[in-house]
Amino acid sequence: QQQVKQSPQSLIVQKGGISIINCAYENTAFDYFPWYQQFPGKGPALLIAIRPDVSEKKEGRFTISFNKSAKQFSLHIMDSQPGDSATYFCAASRTGNQFYFGTGTSLTVIP
Amino acid sequence: DVKVTQSSRYLVKRTGEKVFLECVQDMDHENMFWYRQDPGLGLRLIYFSYDVKMKEKGDIPEGYSVSREKKERFSLILESASTNQTSMYLCATPSPSGFGQFFGPGTRLTVL
Numbered sequence A: 001q002q003q004v005k006q007s008p009q010s011l012i013v014q015k016g017g018i019s020i021i022n023c024a025y026e027n028t029a030f031d032y033f034p035w036y037q038q039f040p041g042k043g044p045a046l047l048i049a050i051r052p053d054v055s056e057k058k059e060g061r062f063t064i065s066f067n068k069s070a071k072q073f074s075l076h077i078m079d080s081q082p083g084d085s086a087t088y089f090c091a092a093s094r095t096g097n098q099f100y101f102g103t104g105t106s107l108t109v110i111p
Numbered sequence B: 001d002v003k004v005t006q007s008s009r010y011l012v013k014r015t016g017e018k019v020f021l022e023c024v025q026d027m028d029h030e031n032m033f034w035y036r037q038d039p040g041l042g043l044r045l046i047y048f049s050y051d052v053k054m055k056e057k058g059d060i061p062e063g064y065s066v067s068r069e070k071k072e073r074f075s076l077i078l079e080s081a082s083t084n085q086t087s088m089y090l091c092a093t094p095s096p097s098g099f100g101q102f103f104g105p106g107t108r109l110t111v112l
Helices: none
Strands: A004-007 A010-014 A019-025 A033-038 A045-050 A056-059 A062-067 A072-077 A086-093 A099-101 A105-110 B004-006 B010-013 B019-025 B032-038 B042-051 B054-057 B064-070 B073-078 B087-094 B101-103 B107-111
Touching: A004 A086, A010 A019, A019 A033, A019 A086, A019 A105, A033 A062, A045 A056, A045 A062, A045 A072, A045 B101, A072 A086, A099 B042, B004 B087, B010 B019, B019 B032, B019 B087, B019 B107, B032 B064, B032 B073, B042 B064, B042 B073, B054 B064, B073 B087
Parallel strands: A010 A105, B010 B107
Antiparallel strands: A004 A019, A019 A072, A033 A045, A033 A086, A056 A062, A062 A072, A086 A099, A086 A105, B004 B019, B019 B073, B032 B042, B032 B087, B042 B054, B064 B073, B087 B101, B087 B107
């Protein structure tokens, strides 16, 4: 069974718009929630991550929003650019243990 | 610069062949992981190793085995390749920052 559920499967956004990708989890023992960005032909690369003691983390144009009570977290990409076109994965883990990944979102930013 | 390298970027094999995928890391880390990535299924853990000669099954170990004879090298073995093992295979170690995982470039395996 999928430990982390991710939506949407694909997303098309205009340049300058906001891209939003959502994830939900069940295991309340998870304490680390990273997002990965993957370009074609490359392995996933860590983009940004959050721990459940904060509700939001921002790095440049990328923001994670975390809702502990709803067991949901989301990635917001502000002022989306064509160079942001990639596949994005959310993940969750309990420190020192296995990572569980979402099914991925293919983002296309059109000029 | 941190590196996780995988022996091949692309590989084409025949059904029934024995296939070796190799991963080498230069971070001197105890933990190494093998995932497969399939459209609509995300990344799924096949096996991981937390020390030399130690291994643990992940979520989908059937049809695979692993070998870790040296700390820096972790091999994934398909004993008898089947078409349903056509996939992207990714090796990873814990990130040097201590957060998340650091992935290799992947091997795209096609089994005919």
